[in-house]
Amino acid sequence: MRKYSLVILGLVLSVSSEARPVSYPGGWVSMVQYRPDVYQAHAHYSPTARYSWGYMGIQSTHTQTSFHGVQFHYLAKRWNRPNSQANVYAMTAAGGQSTSRARYDLASIHGVSMDWENRRYFTRYTARVHTHDGEAQHAGRVGIAPYIGDYGDLHTWLMLQVEAMGQDTAIVPVIRWFRSMHLVELGVHPNGGLLFNWMMVL
Amino acid sequence: MKKLVLYGVVLMVCLVPVWGADVSPNARIAVDVNGLVCDFCARSLEKFLGKQPAVADVSVDLTDRVIHIELVPGEMVDDDRLTQWVTDAGYAVQGIRHGE
Numbered sequence: 001m002r003k004y005s006l007v008i009l010g011l012v013l014s015v016s017s018e019a020r021p022v023s024y025p026g027g028w029v030s031m032v033q034y035r036p037d038v039y040q041a042h043a044h045y046s047p048t049a050r051y052s053w054g055y056m057g058i059q060s061t062h063t064q065t066s067f068h069g070v071q072f073h074y075l076a077k078r079w080n081r082p083n084s085q086a087n088v089y090a091m092t093a094a095g096g097q098s099t100s101r102a103r104y105d106l107a108s109i110h111g112v113s114m115d116w117e118n119r120r121y122f123t124r125y126t127a128r129v130h131t132h133d134g135e136a137q138h139a140g141r142v143g144i145a146p147y148i149g150d151y152g153d154l155h156t157w158l159m160l161q162v163e164a165m166g167q168d169t170a171i172v173p174v175i176r177w178f179r180s181m182h183l184v185e186l187g188v189h190p191n192g193g194l195l196f197n198w199m200m201v202l
Numbered sequence: 203m204k205k206l207v208l209y210g211v212v213l214m215v216c217l218v219p220v221w222g223a224d225v226s227p228n229a230r231i232a233v234d235v236n237g238l239v240c241d242f243c244a245r246s247l248e249k250f251l252g253k254q255p256a257v258a259d260v261s262v263d264l265t266d267r268v269i270h271i272e273l274v275p276g277e278m279v280d281d282d283r284l285t286q287w288v289t290d291a292g293y294a295v296q297g298i299r300h301g302e
């Protein structure tokens with residue numbers, strides 16, 4: 001099994017789980033993610049449709065370390081077309097990363113994300129840098145809807161995510177379902193473990 | 203007799219709002235929206251518009267990319283305000299049609 005430092009793995013996790021970095025004005029988004037050895041939780045509030053701020057927490061059961069911090073997302077640009085939408089987001093997070101049970105170091109994360117989608121296809125690319133060690137992570141995701149549902153239906157997406165970190169690359173297949181204000185993802189981690197994401201918009 | 207006629211007129215004036223209880227054409231508005239490609243994301247637009255006091259009901263049509271808005275009886279919303287609502291929610295207005 002590849003070994004990642006907690007925060008690097010967490011960055012990759014957050015990359016894959018940011019399906020809605022900014023919500024509608026006054027909206028809340030909560031999200032939990034489970035991987036074989038890392039749990040992650042997000043909660044953020046969007047005062048406007050341009051930015052959100054909230055909490056990011058990552059817990060590694062493998063290394064018994066954690067990160068807790070404040071995250072901020074900004075919608076830098078959006079293109080609303082009749083049949084598609086594209087977005088560019090910037091994000092930053094700052095908080096404490098535990099390196100042992102009794103010590104927290106200050107840590108920050110910075111990144112950009114861009115996506116394009118229509119009702120059939122989805123693409124997204126995300127890059128993040130962790131200032132603690134300068135590691136950069138990249139993730140690309142492509143998806144296709146096997147059927148196009150109407151408003152209110154259960155929607156299904158088949159997705160493939162490629163995660164790159166240094167010399168390591170992982171390919172993660174994911175199935176996404178969403179209905180109303182709930183979104184669920186199931187995937188298979190390269191080491192064979194299951195991935196689970198759940199998101200709710202309030 | 204005159205009192206009877208007067209009472210009848212007053213009664214008719216009071217009943218007009220009830221007789222006109224069907225939603226007037228001006229209370230229904232269709233807004234053509236750009237960027238309406240995702241059900242999960244469009245929920246946000248529905249929730250934001252639904253929070254406006256003048257709005258009684260919102261329905262989303264992803265196929266035709268239209269938001270149908272029904273206003274609270276007696277309320278009026280001009281096109282500029284409608285456009286601002288949709289823009290504030292993160293989308294773009296392509297057109298507005300009243301009475302649909």
